[in-house]
Amino acid sequence: MESTSFFYEFLHLLAGIGIFLTGCEMMSSNLEAVCSDRLRELLAKVSNNKIVGVLIGTVATIAISSSGAMTVMAIGFVNAHIISMRQAATIIFGGEIGTTLTGQLVALGMMGGGDGVDMNFLFSALAGLGVFITMFAKKDKIKLFGAVLTGFGLLFAGLDMMSGAMSGFSQSPALKEAIARVNSSFLLIIFGAILTALIQSSTAITSISISMVAVGLINISQGIYLTLGANVGTCLTGMLAGMKSEGINAKRTSLMQLIFNIGGVLLVYVIDLIMKIASGGALSFGILFERMFPGLPHTQLAMFHTIFNIASVIIVLPLVDSLVALTEKIIKDEPPKEKKEKFYFVDENILTTPSIAVEQIKQEIVHMANTAMQNFNISMDMIKTLNFDRQSELDDNEAELNFLNKELVELIIKLGQEQKMNKKDSRYLSSTYKTIADLERIGDYAANLAGYARNLGDEKFSDNIVNEMEVLRNLINRLYLVIIDSYQNDKRKITHEIKDLRDNIQGLVSVMVKIYIKRLNEKELTTVSSGEYLKICNDTKRVAEHLINLIDTDYVLNH
Numbered sequence: 001m002e003s004t005s006f007f008y009e010f011l012h013l014l015a016g017i018g019i020f021l022t023g024c025e026m027m028s029s030n031l032e033a034v035c036s037d038r039l040r041e042l043l044a045k046v047s048n049n050k051i052v053g054v055l056i057g058t059v060a061t062i063a064i065s066s067s068g069a070m071t072v073m074a075i076g077f078v079n080a081h082i083i084s085m086r087q088a089a090t091i092i093f094g095g096e097i098g099t100t101l102t103g104q105l106v107a108l109g110m111m112g113g114g115d116g117v118d119m120n121f122l123f124s125a126l127a128g129l130g131v132f133i134t135m136f137a138k139k140d141k142i143k144l145f146g147a148v149l150t151g152f153g154l155l156f157a158g159l160d161m162m163s164g165a166m167s168g169f170s171q172s173p174a175l176k177e178a179i180a181r182v183n184s185s186f187l188l189i190i191f192g193a194i195l196t197a198l199i200q201s202s203t204a205i206t207s208i209s210i211s212m213v214a215v216g217l218i219n220i221s222q223g224i225y226l227t228l229g230a231n232v233g234t235c236l237t238g239m240l241a242g243m244k245s246e247g248i249n250a251k252r253t254s255l256m257q258l259i260f261n262i263g264g265v266l267l268v269y270v271i272d273l274i275m276k277i278a279s280g281g282a283l284s285f286g287i288l289f290e291r292m293f294p295g296l297p298h299t300q301l302a303m304f305h306t307i308f309n310i311a312s313v314i315i316v317l318p319l320v321d322s323l324v325a326l327t328e329k330i331i332k333d334e335p336p337k338e339k340k341e342k343f344y345f346v347d348e349n350i351l352t353t354p355s356i357a358v359e360q361i362k363q364e365i366v367h368m369a370n371t372a373m374q375n376f377n378i379s380m381d382m383i384k385t386l387n388f389d390r391q392s393e394l395d396d397n398e399a400e401l402n403f404l405n406k407e408l409v410e411l412i413i414k415l416g417q418e419q420k421m422n423k424k425d426s427r428y429l430s431s432t433y434k435t436i437a438d439l440e441r442i443g444d445y446a447a448n449l450a451g452y453a454r455n456l457g458d459e460k461f462s463d464n465i466v467n468e469m470e471v472l473r474n475l476i477n478r479l480y481l482v483i484i485d486s487y488q489n490d491k492r493k494i495t496h497e498i499k500d501l502r503d504n505i506q507g508l509v510s511v512m513v514k515i516y517i518k519r520l521n522e523k524e525l526t527t528v529s530s531g532e533y534l535k536i537c538n539d540t541k542r543v544a545e546h547l548i549n550l551i552d553t554d555y556v557l558n559h
Helices: 003-044 050-064 067-079 085-098 100-109 119-124 126-136 140-170 173-180 185-199 202-214 220-233 235-244 248-279 285-292 297-330 348-352 354-385 391-416 423-455 463-488 496-514 516-521 527-549 554-558
Strands: none
Touching (some): 050 067, 050 085, 050 297, 067 085, 067 202, 067 235, 067 354, 085 100, 085 248, 085 297, 100 140, 100 297, 119 126, 119 140, 126 140, 140 202, 185 202, 185 220, 185 248, 202 220, 202 297, 220 235, 220 285, 220 297, 235 248, 248 285, 248 297, 354 391, 354 423, 354 463, 391 423, 423 527, 463 527, 496 516, 496 527, 516 527
16 A cells, blocks of 8 residues: 555545544534433432442443443533442443443444445435434424434444545555554553544444444454553543542442452453463454354444443342442541532533533532521521530631522533533533522521621510511421422422411511510610611511522523
């Protein structure tokens, strides 16, 4: 092969990789947008049953066509305390099985040709069909479906270009001879891992390996070890997501995936080495799969990939608890740090997966609500006892609320710019600005209440007033529990219980205000305490109103 021809074939290969990766990304992101609600529900239903976790991980990965995205989702769920490390491990294991479907489709696409039906051309044609659907469809769901078809078609169009480039390379005896000399299993694994880490797609490296085997550029054994290297290299996505995360369990989860994948590769490497030594080179995994699927080199590698991942999961599944314990020993719990403003559930790495990012934002808002109500109760304690020992705690919480009010809004704006978000999530995000503002105001009222307590000096309220304020406080806390449960479970409507609590709060405050003059005349209130008394009545009522705002939003009307 002339140097000019080699250069053109190399450009042909690069173009194919670019189209292939674009197709993968397009198909994955739009599938995720289509399936986001069901995907979130599916992942939230992961139980302690290991097999159920693996099945859910498999189905979810097939649904979004990306094991990397599935791993990042699982890490995000662990970081948000939605699932445990044990559950995340089974989801990731399922993801390793689900990702093998693409390899099987690639092998299927390479069948035919000649006088038969060329499946690759047939699949590639779906890109054009998808474009037409996207252009002329009026409904968003149908447009997303068209985009999925376009991505699917581009994936095979890219594969066809890569295969064409490999066919060109295979015409060079010198190149084939040079590649044939690379028979070190270890080097092939390292090479596959590095390539996967560079382009961050094990699917692309596996597909390239399948096309190289199909045209005879490499043998099945070389293809097997390149694919094993891709299994190691794909851990980079999870490692980056885990190590950048604040949560210690997120880091452990990414380490679990690395241990699982490296362990499986080492096991195959050792078994293959033993078979070669024991048989004098007459037996290996490559030879076994050649015999199992004679004359179908692309199928041989695709089937190895599938069987290897399934076997790895079967072997390690009973050892999940031991794997969790091992990661806990390697990455030990960090000593308690001085409290600082930070996100507790949101992981900015997950912004590329909007369906999960939205769930994390909801958890962060619930945490913000808990913090605001904690300050409300601290302030009410101060009013009752005139004890200010918890002032520093109140100040820390107020600083955290101010941080969340600013940073969470900026994060939501950034997430809202994602084009692949479905309408339901988009509507929810649009409602969060008002929700966050209401929670920040509750925090402000809590700070005001603490200030009123300080203004009292040594003048404690009478037992009657303290008891009434305790009743008022309990009603507001009950209202909060009902509303936050409604918020968390997407049942955001004003129920009879909420109406009754609101009416009781408003009624009690009205009574307290009406008897204000009577209490002042009877010396139950002084000129100092009377002003603070009215302010407390007004601000506690405002706290209840802002709580009700959490579910009285445009999102509810359009849900």
